[in-house]
Amino acid sequence: MKFSFHQFAFAAVTALFCSGAALASGEGWVTDFEAAKKQAAAEKKDLLIDFTGSDWCGWCIKLDKEVFSEEAFKTGVKDKFVLVSLDFPRKPENVEKLGETLKAQNSELQKKFAIRGFPTIMLCDATGKPFAKTGYQEGGPEKYVAHLDGLLANKKTRDEALAAAGKAQGPEKAKQLVAALKAMDLDDGAVASFYGDIAEQIKAADPNDESGFAKAAAAKEKKAAFEKELTTLLRAKDTAGAIALIDRTIQTGDLDPETKQQMTMAKTSVYAQAGKFDEAVKVCDEAIALAPDSKSVPRIQAFKEQLGMAKSKAADAPKEKE
Template identity: 55%
Template sequence: MLLDACDGGTQCARETMKSFIKICVAMLALHTSGHVFAGGEGWLTDIDAAKKSASESKKDLLIDFTGSDWCGWCIKLNDEVFKHDAFKAGVKDSFVLVEIDFPRDKGKLPEDARKRNTELGEKYAVQGYPTILLCDAEGKPYASTGYQEGGPEKYVAHLNELRTNKTRRDEAFAKAEKLSGPEKARMLVSALDAMKLDAKVVDNFYGDVAEQIRAADPKDATGFVKKADSGKRLEAFQKSLQEFGAKRDHDGALALVDKTLKEGGFDSEATVQLMMTRSAIFASIGKFDEALKAVDEAKALVSDGPMNPMIDQFRKRLEQGRDEAAKKAPEAGEGKKGE
């Protein structure tokens, strides 16, 4: 559930709320450095060395943020994709592969490497595992993905499709240089939108572009500033929610969600995220009727929007959880009766 610090809960959250959810995994293969690599040989762990190699070979970076000894979805991704020759052959001319590992066994990485990886996770705003980022040779992300079923060939095709994000980004940046005012701002916004990155990633890597948009569009005709401010509010909300989760304070978490919803000022997608969060908290304390009601309210807000399939999927999970809880209740009662 949302307030549970587990990989399953994280994935559920990301699948149902915008893209909050992704989970991790890893398998082991020996490397001369003594570190174990999920995808086997051919993966670097030094981001600076990887950027240098990418620049010299005119390739992009594929960065895998993984948990090599605990993350189930990362292990699936490795087993089904990364360790296969078809994957390695499919990406060798396009990407320098980088593994940023977050193992639970602290003995798998020296302290300096764990510290460096933590800093990279924060810089790239990683929220779940596996997070796969495609970046240019300078380390600027232009696409994000995670586990995809279908095997190595299909995954390579997926990556190649995502590489077109960089082309659209660069073309829009070039066009924006010839424009001014709101037209320039709109072109720059289109460049950022083409990459579909989290707001925090945009802040960390494209802050200069954001400043250009603000300068070219002081009246915010593009709505970029409003959306950015909304994103920062959501980020602060998520941080506070994690604090309540760490304390297992469900009542406090619900109060935070209700307060944030009441304050308003979000677009429909962000509002649905908040409402789905509310549903997940209710489910985590066994209040499935309230959780289902919250899901239905979220769906009513977006009617036939693109988030509906995710909402429907989450509702089915809630129904399953409710049914399982109902089955366990009589069993618990029988146990007490026989005591």
């Protein structure tokens, strides 16, 4: 059960706007998904799908300017990917330019790929099945191409695990299928859309859950219920109720240290939203102590710095007259 404290982080990212930004899908980009799949199959390439908001999404505009429009990117991917642009513009003139057919196609694919933010980059095989997900990355075109090359390994691992599963029986088959899903690290919605049959195969091959797949699925359901309730409490500004929910959830259930760490970080965000910065910093330290070697520790340290700056800003703000 993994919980991302970024969903409740006490940090506002300022959107970047670019007046007069052109629609996405410049030279070399395909907008028809079915045509892109046929091209990928014919050219023995994979698909790189850019879910973008070309005229309003600051990070989309930044990614296009820093990476996609650069010759080093175009050269680096031309033999590996068919580039697909699925745009979601907001300016009336650009919506009209997109047309009803592409609007309907893009909306359907947004749901199918379970896209929740922009930009989202999905890497898919020629049949349209995703095997990796990414987004904006700093460093320019060369670094981005290297990043994409690393993600291509997901498909290789997926295919090897599926091939091994095809030769196995029972729990071993289930474990190989689980390995295939884990290799891609996709959101649950995308897995359900494209790999729902694998989930059924795992359950059938492993009724005693030796692979741990059923347990993990139950944990995800618990996580979803927790996040829904926490969001409701935060919107109601019920700080005490949110803290109680987090503590209660951590104390009940079989949670690993990293999961406890992530859920504890949700508490820091609750305190921060209430202006209790000292309490939030203290909880950050408690979270780090739960799993000091986890990959989340650098982000927690950075969050502590944000809390310090927020506290200073709040202290310097002019006090309202009584």
